[in-house]
Amino acid sequence: MEKENRHIISNEPDETVLLKYISETASEEERIRVDDWLRDDEDRENVLLQLAAIDHALRTKERIASRNPLDAFSKVKRRIKLSQRKYWINRAYLVAACFLGVLILSTAISYWKQKEIGGETQIVTVQANAGIRTHFNLPDGTVAYLNSGSVLSYPLHYDKKERRVTLTGEAYFKVVHNPEQPFIVSVANDRMRVKVLGTEFNLQSYKNENIVQTTLVCGSVNIETVRKGDIVSNIKLKPSERAVYDISSGSVSIATVNTEYDTAWKEGRLMFKDMPIPQVLKKLSYFYNVRFDVKDSVINTYRFTGTFENKLLSQILDYLKISSQIDYTIKQMTSDDSSGIQNETVILKKMR
Template identity: 55%
Template sequence: MDIENRHIDLKGPDGTMLLRYIKETSSNEERSSIEAWLEADEGNERILLQTARIYYANNVQERIASRDPLAAYEKLERRLAKRVRRIWLKRFSTVAACVVVILGLSTLISYMRDSAGIGTPQYITLEANAGIRTHFDLPDGTVVYLNSGSSLSYPVPYDPKERKVSLSGEAYFKVAHNAEQPFVVSAFEDRYKIKVLGTEFNVQAYAGDDKVSTTLVEGSVNLEVRGESGNVSQRNLLPSEKAFCDLSKGEISVMKTNPMYETAWMDGKLIFKDTPLPEALKKLSQYYNVEFEIRDIEIKSYCLTGILDNRLLSQSLDYLRISSNIDYQIEAIKTDDSRGTNRSRVILKKRK
C-alpha cells in the first residue's frame, strides 16, 4: 500500500454545489458539471445519495409536515436512474474512499424508515475516514471538527432537555449557546460526560483506550466520569486546562496546557514539545492511520520536540530519523478489506 496516495488532493464539486443539485436550485452550468462528474464514475453516485440522506435527515422535522422526505429522496434516486451513465474502469477499487477526500467526510447513515411517529428521533452517525480530518455543522449550529478515524452520533431531533451527542475518537467542539438546552458530549456508553452551555473544547476518547482527555479553550465545562466500581467524579475546567480521566478508577486530574498544542491537528499540524515518544506515536498513528512497532525498548524513553505541518508519512519519519538515533521501515499489512480499513505498519529500531 502506498501511504502517500492518501494525501492526494482530488478535485470535484464541493458539498454546497451538491446540496443545490439535490434541492434542484443549481444553475445549468453547475448541473452540467455535476452530471459530468456523476458520469465519470459510478462511485460518485453513491456519494451524492449519501449527501442526500444527510440533507433530508437533518431537515426531516421541518419538512415532515409538508412533504415526505423519503419520497423526496426516492425522487432523487429516480432522477439518477434515468440518466445514461458512462462507466470508466479504474485501476483501484477504492473509489468511494477517494471521493470522500473531496467531501472531507465519510458518512454512515442510520435512517429509520418505519418511524413510530412524528417526534421519534432518527440517529445519524458521521465518521471521518482514516487519514482524513473534516468538520461539519450540527442542527443547533454547533460546529464539530472530527479527527481521523473518529465518529460522532446524534439524534434528529434533539431531546428537549439536552443536546446530546456520542463521540468515539477525537473532536473539537464550538458549541452554540443555549441556556435552556445544555450540550452534552458522551463517550464510552455514558461513562464519560462533558456538559456545557456554549464554549470551545477538544476531546480525545478513542475506543480501546482507558484514558480520556479534555482541553478547554474558552468558556467552562463540567466533567463527569464513572469508574468500574460505580464511583463518580466531577470537575469543572477553566480555559487552558487539560483534564486526564482514568476510566478504570473513575479519577480526574487537571494540568495547565497550551491549547494550541492540543488543537493543531485541525490545521493538519502536529506539535510536540518534550513529548514522550509513545505518546507522540499514538498521535502519529491516528494522524496517518498506521501502526507502530518498537523493536528496541530503549526508544520508548526518547522525547520528541518539533512541528509536523501537513507532511507525508515518509517526510515525518525522515524528520524522526534525522533528529534521533531511530531508523524505520514501512510494511504494508495485507488483510481482507471487508474486515476493516487496511493499515501499514511502521517498524522503529535504533540506527546502527
C-alpha cells in the same frame, strides 16, 4: 426508543445498494429498484451524485489503483446525462471534494425513514475515514471536527432538555450557546460526560484506552464522572486547562497547558514539545492510520520536539531518523481492506 439510521426497514434502496449501483455491481433487480427510486423523486439524483462524489473523494491511492472510483463516478454522470438532467450534474461538481456529503446523505435518508416510522428518534452516525479529518454542523449549529477514524453519533432532533451526543475517538467542538439546553458529550460507554452551555474544547476518548483527555480552549465545561448511571464527581475546567480522567482508578488530574498542541490536528498540523516518544507514536498512529512496532525498548525513553503541517508520514519519520537516530521500515498492507480497516505497520529500530 432510539433507532440507528443505518437500519433500513422500507423497500427503498439503502446505502449498500446505491454504492453497488454506482460501481455497476448491482443485480438486475437492484438496478431496476434504484432506477424506479430515481424516477419517483428527481431530488434523489442529487443524493446519488453526492454519494458517487464521496466514493471518489474518500478512497485512498491504493483503492483508486485497484477499483478506479473515478471511472465509477464518471459512469454515474453519463447515466444521469442520458436522462437529460444536467442540472444536478453541475451541482455534483460543487460537492465532489466535500467530505460533508457523508452527513448530508445520512440526514436525507434519516428524514425519509422518519416520515415512515413516525415518532421514533433517528440517530445519525458520522465516521471520519482512517487518515482523513472532517468537520460538519450539528442540528443546533454546533461545529464538530472529527480526527481520523473517530465516530460521532447524535439524534436528528435533540431532546428538549439537552443536546446529547456520543463520541469515540477525538473531536473538537465549537458549541452554540444555549443555557436552556446544555450540550453533553458522552464517552467511554457513558462513564464520563462533558457538559457545556457554549464553548470550544477538544475531547479525546479512544476505544480500548483507559485515558480520556478534555482540553478547554475558551468558555467553561463541567467534567462529570459516572458510575452505574450516577454522577460521582463534577469538576469545572477553566480555559487552557486539560483534564485527564483515568477510567481504571476513577481519578481526574488537571494541568494548565498550551491548547494549541492538543488542537492543531484539526488544521492538519502536528505539534510536539519535549513529548515522550510513546505519546508521539500514539498521535501519529491516529493521525495517519498506522501501527508502530518498536523493536528496541530504549526508543521509548526518548523525547521529541517538532511541528509538522500537512506532511507525509515518511517525512516525519525521516526527521525522527535524523534527530533521534531511529531507523524505520514501512511494512505495506498485503491483504484486501474490504473486510475492514487495515493498518500499515512502521517498524522502528535504533540505528547501529
